[in-house]
Amino acid sequence: MKPRIALSVLSVLLATTAFAQSDAQKSPADPVPSEAQKSFATVKGLAGEWEGPVTVPEMPEMSGGKPMHLSMRVTSRGNVLVHEFQEAGTPLDATKYDHPVTMFYVDGDQLTLIHYCDAGNRPRMTGKMSSDSKKVEFELKDISGSTEMHMHHSVFTIIDANHHLEDWTFMMNDKPIHAHFDLTRKN
Numbered sequence: 001m002k003p004r005i006a007l008s009v010l011s012v013l014l015a016t017t018a019f020a021q022s023d024a025q026k027s028p029a030d031p032v033p034s035e036a037q038k039s040f041a042t043v044k045g046l047a048g049e050w051e052g053p054v055t056v057p058e059m060p061e062m063s064g065g066k067p068m069h070l071s072m073r074v075t076s077r078g079n080v081l082v083h084e085f086q087e088a089g090t091p092l093d094a095t096k097y098d099h100p101v102t103m104f105y106v107d108g109d110q111l112t113l114i115h116y117c118d119a120g121n122r123p124r125m126t127g128k129m130s131s132d133s134k135k136v137e138f139e140l141k142d143i144s145g146s147t148e149m150h151m152h153h154s155v156f157t158i159i160d161a162n163h164h165l166e167d168w169t170f171m172m173n174d175k176p177i178h179a180h181f182d183l184t185r186k187n
Helices: 001-027 035-044
Strands: 048-052 067-074 080-087 099-108 112-118 122-127 135-144 149-158 164-172 175-185
Touching: 035 080, 035 099, 035 112, 035 122, 067 175, 080 135, 112 135, 112 149, 122 149
Parallel strands: none
Antiparallel strands: 048 067, 048 175, 067 080, 080 099, 099 112, 112 122, 122 135, 135 149, 149 164, 164 175
């Protein structure tokens, strides 16, 4: 009789321990991501290599030339997206070729973009995602360096996983210059 009681007690203890452990492993529901985190996740989904033409209506001589190459990569344990443009087929030599770098990250409750411009300044913009999650639009917040010529606004429109558009507005002596990039994924 004693072995049966011991076995029953052991069974109850094991079952209780198993339930307690399974309850302990259950974590509270993951917090709901903020709008900035959702926007950042959308932009991070663009990581990869892209190419496509640029159209600059105010400067037709800049349109229709060599396509642009865009590299977007996630770094810093997923906290930053690095966006690097260059003319397709040119060496990665920022001393000879235009090679702007833009960084995206979440800063508090805002999706933030800092554009390291070849004009020698660093505009900082904050972004918001559209209600359909297909567009992230950035507005100028402030700028470090000269304000005479600077990147002022940008819009990223996601067509699908392999196609997106970028529209950048550059201010030159208070006159806007619009650059439209039609980009297709290369990897």
